[in-house]
Amino acid sequence: MAKVIPLETRSMTEARPTSRTSVIDISKLSLTFETTDGPVHALKDIDLAIGKGDFVSFIGPSGCGKTTLLRVIADLERQTAGSITVNGTTPEMARLNRAYGYVFQAPALYPWRTIARNVALPLEIMGLPKSEQDTRVRRNMELVNLQGFEKKFPWQLSGGMQQRASIARALAVEPDLLLMDEPFGALDEIVRDHLNEQLLKLWAKTEKTVVFVTHSIPEAVYLSTKIVVMSPRPGRIHDIVESNLPRGPRPLDIRETPEFLKIAHRVREGLRAGHSYDD
Amino acid sequence: MTGQLLRGGTPPLPVIAFLCAFIALFRPLGANIAYGAAEPLFALAMVGLAFGAYAMMRFGDRAAIVAGLVASHFAGAVVIAELPEVGSHPFGAFWSGLVAAWLLAWATVGRIAAVRTRNPTWSRIIGIAIPALFGIWILILWEALVRGLGVPSVLLPAPSAIGAKLVSEVPTLAADFRQTFLKAVLIGWVLGCGSGFLVALLVDRVPFLRRGLLPIGNFVSALPIVGVAPIMVMWFGFDWPSKAAVVVIMTFFPMLVNTVAGLEAAGRMERDLMRTYAADHRQELLKLRLPAAMPFIFNALKINSTLALIGAIVAEFFGTPIVGMGFRISTEVGRMAIDMVWAEIAVAALAGSLFYGAVAFVERVVTFWHPSVRR
Numbered sequence: 227m228a229k230v231i232p233l234e235t236r237s238m239t240e241a242r243p244t245s246r247t248s249v250i251d252i253s254k255l256s257l258t259f260e261t262t263d264g265p266v267h268a269l270k271d272i273d274l275a276i277g278k279g280d281f282v283s284f285i286g287p288s289g290c291g292k293t294t295l296l297r298v299i300a301d302l303e304r305q306t307a308g309s310i311t312v313n314g315t316t317p318e319m320a321r322l323n324r325a326y327g328y329v330f331q332a333p334a335l336y337p338w339r340t341i342a343r344n345v346a347l348p349l350e351i352m353g354l355p356k357s358e359q360d361t362r363v364r365r366n367m368e369l370v371n372l373q374g375f376e377k378k379f380p381w382q383l384s385g386g387m388q389q390r391a392s393i394a395r396a397l398a399v400e401p402d403l404l405l406m407d408e409p410f411g412a413l414d415e416i417v418r419d420h421l422n423e424q425l426l427k428l429w430a431k432t433e434k435t436v437v438f439v440t441h442s443i444p445e446a447v448y449l450s451t452k453i454v455v456m457s458p459r460p461g462r463i464h465d466i467v468e469s470n471l472p473r474g475p476r477p478l479d480i481r482e483t484p485e486f487l488k489i490a491h492r493v494r495e496g497l498r499a500g501h502s503y504d505d
Numbered sequence: 506m507t508g509q510l511l512r513g514g515t516p517p518l519p520v521i522a523f524l525c526a527f528i529a530l531f532r533p534l535g536a537n538i539a540y541g542a543a544e545p546l547f548a549l550a551m552v553g554l555a556f557g558a559y560a561m562m563r564f565g566d567r568a569a570i571v572a573g574l575v576a577s578h579f580a581g582a583v584v585i586a587e588l589p590e591v592g593s594h595p596f597g598a599f600w601s602g603l604v605a606a607w608l609l610a611w612a613t614v615g616r617i618a619a620v621r622t623r624n625p626t627w628s629r630i631i632g633i634a635i636p637a638l639f640g641i642w643i644l645i646l647w648e649a650l651v652r653g654l655g656v657p658s659v660l661l662p663a664p665s666a667i668g669a670k671l672v673s674e675v676p677t678l679a680a681d682f683r684q685t686f687l688k689a690v691l692i693g694w695v696l697g698c699g700s701g702f703l704v705a706l707l708v709d710r711v712p713f714l715r716r717g718l719l720p721i722g723n724f725v726s727a728l729p730i731v732g733v734a735p736i737m738v739m740w741f742g743f744d745w746p747s748k749a750a751v752v753v754i755m756t757f758f759p760m761l762v763n764t765v766a767g768l769e770a771a772g773r774m775e776r777d778l779m780r781t782y783a784a785d786h787r788q789e790l791l792k793l794r795l796p797a798a799m800p801f802i803f804n805a806l807k808i809n810s811t812l813a814l815i816g817a818i819v820a821e822f823f824g825t826p827i828v829g830m831g832f833r834i835s836t837e838v839g840r841m842a843i844d845m846v847w848a849e850i851a852v853a854a855l856a857g858s859l860f861y862g863a864v865a866f867v868e869r870v871v872t873f874w875h876p877s878v879r880r
Contacts, residue, residue, distance in 0.1 A: 302777050321783055328781040334774040337874035338796045347792065348782045379874060399782075 249403060249435045250276040250299060255308030257294060267460030268294045272308070274454065274463060278402075281429055281436045283446035284454045285493060286500065291461020292439045292454075293407055299437065300328050300405050312403070324352060326403040327396030331411055333388035335380035335395075342367065342376035345395045352399070366394040369428060386417040393425075397432075404429075404436045410445070419478055422448055430474040443497075444481055447471075447490045455493055457500025465496040518612040523558035525605035526551040526580075532598040535591030541598035544590070550576075550583035554605045561612050566620060573613030580606035581645045588652050595653050603649050607642060614638050662844040670848040677833070678852050685830040686856050688745040689817040693752025698809055700753065701760025702802070708761070709768045710786070719765070726758035730819055738824040748829075751820040756809040763805035767798025800875050803868035810864050814857045 257269040269291045276282050284292035297303040298310060301317035312320035320326065327348075335344045342363050349359040367373055370390040380388055389409055396404060410418045426449055429436055440446050446453050451473060455465040469489055471480060480486050529541040529551045542548045557576030560569045584603050591599055618635055622628050644664045650656070651663045658666060671678065704722075708714045734751050741747035771794050779789045821831025830849050837845040869878055 300781055302780060321781065324783055326781070328778070330774050330778065332774060334772070334778050336775065336793065336796065338872075351779075351782045351784045351788050351792070379879075381874070381876075381879060 248275040248277050249280075250274070250310070250312050250437070252295075252310045253308060255298070255305045255310055257291075257298060257303060258306045269298070269305070270460035270462045272463055274466075276435065276437060276452075278435055279433050280452055281426075281438065281450050282452045282454060283438045283440055283450040284456055285440055285443065285446045286456030286461075286464070286497065287458055288441065289461070290456040290458040290500075292456050294461065295456075296405055296407050296437060296439050300326060324348075324399055325401060326405050327399045327401040329389075329393055329396045329404070329406040329409040331408045333380065333385075333392040335388055335391060337380055339379075340376065341372065341378050341380065341383065341391050344380065344391060345398050348395060348399045362398045362400070363394075366397045367391075369397060370394045370424070386413050386421065389413065390421065397428075402434055404434050406436065406438045408439050408441070411440070418445070423475075423478055425449065427475045443490050443493050447486060447493060448476065448478075448481055453489070453493055455496035455500065457497075464500040465492075467492055467496070518608050518615070519558040519561035522561075522605045522608035522612065523555050525601045525608065526554035526558065529598040529602040529605060532601060533596040534587065534598040535596055536594065538591065538596075538598075541602065544587065546583050547587055547598075547602065550580040551602055551605070554580045554602075554609055557609050558605075558612075561609065561616065566616065570613060570616055570620075573609055573616065577606050577610035577613060578641075581610070581642075585645065585648055585652075588649070594655075599653065603646075603653075607646060610638065610642050659841055659843055662847055666844045667847040667851060670844045671851060674845065674848060678848060680828050681830045681833050681849065682852055682856065684745060684826075684828045685748070685817050685821065686814070686853075689748035689752060689820070689829075690813045690860075692745075693749035693817065694756055694809055694813040696749065697753040697756030697813070698760045698806060701757045701805070702764050704757075705761050705764030705768065706790075708765055715765070719762075722758045722761050725754060728754065730755065730816060731823070734820040734823040737820065743824050743826055745829075748817045748820040748825075748831075752813045752816045755812045755816040759808050759812070760802075760805040763801045763808075764798060767801025768794050770794075770801060771797040799872045800868075800877075803864065803872060806864050807861060807868070810860045811857055814853060814860070818853065 252272050252274040255269060255272040256267070259266045259268055272295060284295060286292050294303060298305055299312060299317060301321040310317060313323075313325050315323075335341070336347065339347065345363045345367060346359045349362060354362075363376075364373075367376065370393050372387065372390055372394060375383065375387065375391075380391070383391065389412075393409065396406075410421050413421065422445060425436075436449075438446075438449060447469065451469050453467040453469065454463055455467065456462065457464040467489060471485060471489070530548060531540055531542065533539050534541050534544060534547060538544060541551060553576040557572045560572035560576075563569075564572065580602060584599065584606060587599065588595070614635060617631055617638075620627075620631060622631070647661075648663050648665055651661055704718065708718055730751060733754055734747075737747040737750040737754075741750050768790075775793055775797070776789070779793055784792070818831040818834065821829045822835050825832045830853055833849050834846050837843070837849070872878055
């Protein structure tokens with residue numbers, strides 16, 4: 227694999243290794259889709275370890291396989307080569323154990339259910355007793371600031387509120403691992419900032435492991451402890467940037483600090499190099 | 506008034522209505538009646554029409570609509586009531602008066618349709634009133650034209666004759682309704698839709714059935730009903746089960762195809778969501794795919810509600826006990842009793858509309874979330 231890692235980044239990566247136990251271990255993973263136009267290499271030779279409590283972002287241009295990689299972790303796609311473990315087991319076992327909550331690009335709320343019943347959906351499927359369902363629904367709707375909207379139907383809420391409801395639904399499973407696929411991609415800047423801040427607070431409070439797909443550099447840098455820069459054709463990891471910003475809740479102003487800009491610059495350089503490598 | 510017509514700018518309908526009412530007063534009404542004005546009731550109706558037409562042009566919405574409704578319907582009733590007086594060949598005043606009443610009613614309905622109200626009760630009343638007035642005037646014109654022009658009742662009976670049959674033949678009509686609608690149609694519809702639905706669930710679960718069964722279902726649905734009906738009579742006898750069988754054949758396939766399509770209607774993301782929850786097939790079906798399929802399923806239920814009625818009536822043309830709507834229609838046509846045929850048609854139309862309306866009402870309750878229903 228021809229990987230160009232700037233010297234500076236590499237030294238930084240080595241200086242701040244992930245010391246925690248890893249939740250996701252990926253090695254030599256490839257995924258090739260067979261199409262009528264011949265094989266498409268969606269992912270090629272991916273090596274990645276994600277530690278417990280990490281907030282990891284996949285960033286890259288469209289077609290770089292970041293969503294596909296997330297879907298492999300979630301057992302929504304299968305790799306064609308290489309290996310992956312989630313919580314020490316196969317992704318399928320992890321999925322059957324309900325080890326993760328998944329937030330999609332769109333809210334994907336069911337329009338015939340009220341918000342509260344949407345949040346309760348995974349709990350009904352897990353067969354939890356009604357009282358436990360009610361407690362979890364109430365707790366998680368409060369967590370995303372949606373109390374008072376229990377009886378509303380999804381189409382009666384704004385896009386931002388719908389996406390918050392879908393996050394509450396993923397959290398209601400109470401997984402240690404949260405997989406988020408561009409959850410705020412369709413929202414405007416202000417709502418996005420607000421939800422980013424809330425998400426970071428939530429992450430700090432619950433100590434979950436989060437894997438977050440985005441194509442926004444500020445979002446990735448603001449949220450993450452580790453940024454995985456990917457490049458397309460074939461989809462591969464171009465660079466992994468460890469963030470030296472403080473863990474836990476970060477004020478939005480942090481985006482104007484030199485440290486933040488330095489990391490953002492490094493990510494941008496990585497994205498640019500990944501692109502030019504292709505041309 | 507004529508001045509306004511010449512100047513232009515006024516809606517012409519009330520003006521023409523006014524002129525026709527005016528003419529009707531001074532033209533012969535029938536062979537023995539030299540002037541419309543000679544019949545006191547007719548004269549009153551025409552003066553009323555002229556006033557209504559004036560009100561339509563000069564008054565505010567409420568007064569104009571009330572005056573228009575009263576004047577046009579009173580005149581319509583009087584014109585029809587004059588029919589026995591004027592004999593078999595009514596003269597110019599009769600037609601002029603009829604046209605005046607019709608035009609005023611037209612103008613009134615137009616005025617009602619233009620009313621903008623925020624009051625939900627009134628907007629509902631208006632929503633019902635417009636088609637109701639439309640229907641009433643079709644009946645009035647039908648009655649006046651058929652009797653005024655002396656159309657033979659074998660070609661087209663007057664609504665009053667059909668109405669008389671509807672009242673006098675209630676026991677026969679009720680027995681036919683029970684036999685055809687309550688037995689053949691409803692039972693056939695439930696069995697046809699139910700089996701189509703269950704087979705769709707099976708087709709969805711077992712992929713090879715989709716490739717094997719759907720083409721056969723397509724083939725069955727293409728069978729001509731007039732060919733199938735006699736065979737069903739031989740299989741299931743003369744009574745209603747053979748008609749229900751025809752209905753089952755007609756309704757099965759629309760339900761099968763719609764349900765299969767509906768079960769595919771849930772989005773990719775919604776299904777992936779179920780997969781991330783490790784939901785089993787039954788849970789995914791009950792909590793996602795069936796609710797998402799409901800608009801399709803109700804579509805089939807509505808299509809089938811009309812198909813079932815057609816199927817049951819036509820099937821009765823091919824062997825039946827001496828009761829049933831299709832049997833009655835075929836025998837009464839043979840006896841030239843066309844008014845009875847129309848009475849059966851009226852019952853069938855009313856039953857079919859109510860059936861469809863009931864299904865559509867349940868649909869609105871069940872698929873309240875669908876963009877075409879929700880408010």
